[in-house]
Amino acid sequence: MAYAGKYFDKADYRVYCICGDGEIAEGSIWEAFAFASHYKLDNLVNIIDVNRLGQSEATMYQHDMDSYQKKAEAFGWHAIVVDGHNIEQVINALNTASQVKGKPCCIIAKTYKGKYFPEIEDHQSWHGKPLGKNTDQVVEAIRKMIKNQTTKLGHELLPIKAPTAVVQPANLANVRLASAPNYKLGDQVATRLAYGTGLTKIGQANPHVVALDGDVKNSTYSIKFKEAFPDRFVECFIAEQNLAGVTIGVACRNRTVAFASTFAAFWTRAFDQIRMGAISQTNANFSGSHVGCSIGEDGASQMALEDLAMFRSVAGSTVFYPSDAVSTERAVELAANTKGICYIRTSRPNTPVIYENNEVFEIGKAKVVLKSDSDYATIVSGGVTLHEAVKAANLLKQQGKSVRIIDLFTVKPVDWKTILENVKQTGNRIVTVEDHYAEGGIGETVAAALLTNAPSESFNFTRLFVKSIPISGQPQELLERFEIDSNAIVKAVQSF
Numbered sequence: 001m002a003y004a005g006k007y008f009d010k011a012d013y014r015v016y017c018i019c020g021d022g023e024i025a026e027g028s029i030w031e032a033f034a035f036a037s038h039y040k041l042d043n044l045v046n047i048i049d050v051n052r053l054g055q056s057e058a059t060m061y062q063h064d065m066d067s068y069q070k071k072a073e074a075f076g077w078h079a080i081v082v083d084g085h086n087i088e089q090v091i092n093a094l095n096t097a098s099q100v101k102g103k104p105c106c107i108i109a110k111t112y113k114g115k116y117f118p119e120i121e122d123h124q125s126w127h128g129k130p131l132g133k134n135t136d137q138v139v140e141a142i143r144k145m146i147k148n149q150t151t152k153l154g155h156e157l158l159p160i161k162a163p164t165a166v167v168q169p170a171n172l173a174n175v176r177l178a179s180a181p182n183y184k185l186g187d188q189v190a191t192r193l194a195y196g197t198g199l200t201k202i203g204q205a206n207p208h209v210v211a212l213d214g215d216v217k218n219s220t221y222s223i224k225f226k227e228a229f230p231d232r233f234v235e236c237f238i239a240e241q242n243l244a245g246v247t248i249g250v251a252c253r254n255r256t257v258a259f260a261s262t263f264a265a266f267w268t269r270a271f272d273q274i275r276m277g278a279i280s281q282t283n284a285n286f287s288g289s290h291v292g293c294s295i296g297e298d299g300a301s302q303m304a305l306e307d308l309a310m311f312r313s314v315a316g317s318t319v320f321y322p323s324d325a326v327s328t329e330r331a332v333e334l335a336a337n338t339k340g341i342c343y344i345r346t347s348r349p350n351t352p353v354i355y356e357n358n359e360v361f362e363i364g365k366a367k368v369v370l371k372s373d374s375d376y377a378t379i380v381s382g383g384v385t386l387h388e389a390v391k392a393a394n395l396l397k398q399q400g401k402s403v404r405i406i407d408l409f410t411v412k413p414v415d416w417k418t419i420l421e422n423v424k425q426t427g428n429r430i431v432t433v434e435d436h437y438a439e440g441g442i443g444e445t446v447a448a449a450l451l452t453n454a455p456s457e458s459f460n461f462t463r464l465f466v467k468s469i470p471i472s473g474q475p476q477e478l479l480e481r482f483e484i485d486s487n488a489i490v491k492a493v494q495s496f
Helices: 002-008 027-038 065-074 087-099 132-145 191-205 223-228 240-254 264-279 307-312 325-336 384-398 416-424 442-453 475-481 486-494
Strands: 015-020 044-050 078-083 105-110 188-190 209-213 233-235 257-263 284-289 318-321 341-345 350-352 367-370 375-381 402-407 409-412 429-433 460-464
Touching (some): 027 240, 065 105, 087 105, 191 209, 191 284, 209 223, 209 240, 240 257, 240 264, 264 284, 264 341, 307 318, 307 341, 307 409, 307 442, 325 341, 350 384, 375 384, 375 416, 375 442, 375 486, 409 442, 416 442, 442 460, 460 486
Parallel strands (some): 015 044, 044 105, 209 257, 257 284, 318 341, 429 460
Antiparallel strands (some): 188 350, 318 409, 367 402
8 A cells, every 4th residue: 555655656655554563473464564664764663562472372572672673663663662652752753754755654652551551560361351340340449540530532643644645546447458469269378478578558548557477477478568667567576465455455445456476386485465455345356377287397386286276265265267369368357347356367478269259258257269069078267277177189080989079168157058058968978177176266166166066967977187296208298197198088079
């Protein structure tokens, strides 16, 4: 929010954040400290309530105020230590913070939990508990301390100066690609590259579109957006929790349409921030590239095989899995206009363009990419393995057996109606194939949808997925090794 205020809105409003001393142990806190210092967010004030006590025992540094101050200063912040129970000191610190230039300010307030509460002050055992039988005693003790009783509210006693800058409303509606996709059928284009192209196009069409990345912009291709709109690109470096937090922050108050990208595997580090963003009803878009074992030589640590499960589990999320450049650009456009958390899964390898540039895509609507009146089975897939399914169809055709192929486009919501209709037309035989683990992926999604919506139907159902931790290798040989390639699909169909 502070970044948006200083660099996007260019307004003089200030952002105040209150932290407990217990949560200062979180690594994400220090990611944010480093980010705010790097970008000289002098419109940001962090107030740390150092009351010494955690939930189950004393905090790491208890009341070592010098330690907190040195840490904040080491991260490039202006630090002020105050007695948190002395309102005069607190007000003076806030005034000082408003005058600090070129760096954020941290007010470190020494407090005591339950201050002035008889038999409760600074005692460990009262975290999250009601006062109970102590209520009357505590209320009476506090009442006796009040010198000048008043019916006025706090903001009436201490008026708050309003910001002088006028922040104009941001028009975030109807964000569109500045130009339609421009590919030829069969062009070999990685969907991660098309993501960068689509992002740049919506940036051309709407000045409130912003992009963020975690130091992999030359791989996610968000670098294309940076090159076009450097003032609307935020480099968050290798700090994915903060990357998610800043994305949610700049999208607050409907100031921007925010898209954040990194390797999909790295988003697992930020699941808490994404989950809390959903609870806070954010509108934020996340893109994860380099998914599955098809990334090849980079190895298992870089291969996202859990990302569909993670983002599907987020409340109210929309999960896109485009299979070619055209559908990827349209996924970006749709995400920009969709409420809640959106996730776009993109692949590293080049894959052929299979859709015409004028193809219309909708959330929750799958595409039947291959169909005949004599299809023996239905194959449901997305991304890299969809193209393996097409290869398998060609191999099966040589054997005199045709298959139907469905491209999900969105894994959440899943188009169960299209799947069920086509599966019924192919003898209730279905194969799902995905570059993902079984848990939470395409196979489980489709199986759950069919079970829920067609409980009386019986299906011959085969799921192909990555069954173990992958290794480094050539993309095609890994698809073959983990049995999600065209030959494995052929065998699955033949097994019916």
